[in-house]
Amino acid sequence: MTRAAGAARARGGTASILAYAAFAALVAGSVAALFIAQALKREIPLVNGHSSSLAFPAPGHRDAHFHLKVSLPDILDISILSADGDRLVDVIVAHRREPEYQKFELVWSGTTTAGAPAAPGEYVVQVRFEHARRTVIVPNFVLTVRRRAT
Numbered sequence: 379m380t381r382a383a384g385a386a387r388a389r390g391g392t393a394s395i396l397a398y399a400a401f402a403a404l405v406a407g408s409v410a411a412l413f414i415a416q417a418l419k420r421e422i423p424l425v426n427g428h429s430s431s432l433a434f435p436a437p438g439h440r441d442a443h444f445h446l447k448v449s450l451p452d453i454l455d456i457s458i459l460s461a462d463g464d465r466l467v468d469v470i471v472a473h474r475r476e477p478e479y480q481k482f483e484l485v486w487s488g489t490t491t492a493g494a495p496a497a498p499g500e501y502v503v504q505v506r507f508e509h510a511r512r513t514v515i516v517p518n519f520v521l522t523v524r525r526r527a528t
Contacts, residue, residue, distance in 0.1 A: 423517070424449055424510070425446055425449070425516050426449045426479075427445075431518070431520040431522070434521070436524070440487070442486045443483060446482060446503075453474065454507060455469065455471060456469070457470065458486055458501050458502075459504050463504070466491070468486065468496070484503075486521065501521045502521070503521065504516075
């Protein structure tokens with residue numbers, strides 16, 4: 379065997395060892411990701427109860443009255459955001475202590491932080507948990523502001 383052929387065979391052996399190592403690393407990473415995903419599925423959601431989505435104002439209801447239930451005791455800040463979650467519209471609760479698994483009522487007047495009426499459209503509710511240092515948008519819940527009668 380020539381020296382060049384021996385060198386090529388050695389490089390081929392090194393390449394196959396690296397390929398096996400990379401494959402083993404990918405398999406290990408995939409298995410770890412599976413276990414992490416399963417653990418996240420079992421995690422209790424921070425907001426575990428809420429009213430149905432609602433539209434307002436409606437006859438007899440000028441404001442939006444709704445409820446939430448949280449899964450851990452904490453100090454909460456609750457805000458109304460634009461439907462895409464990018465723009466703060468109003469802060470309806472600041473530094474409110476709430477116990478776990480108790481339903482509490484919230485009211486939004488349909489106004490902005492400046493006091494002006496919010497534009498007709500859809501809005502979402504964001505809850506910030508101070509001690510848990512987490513912020514969530516209430517899942518599957520939308521407040522719809524209808525055009526106000528003049």
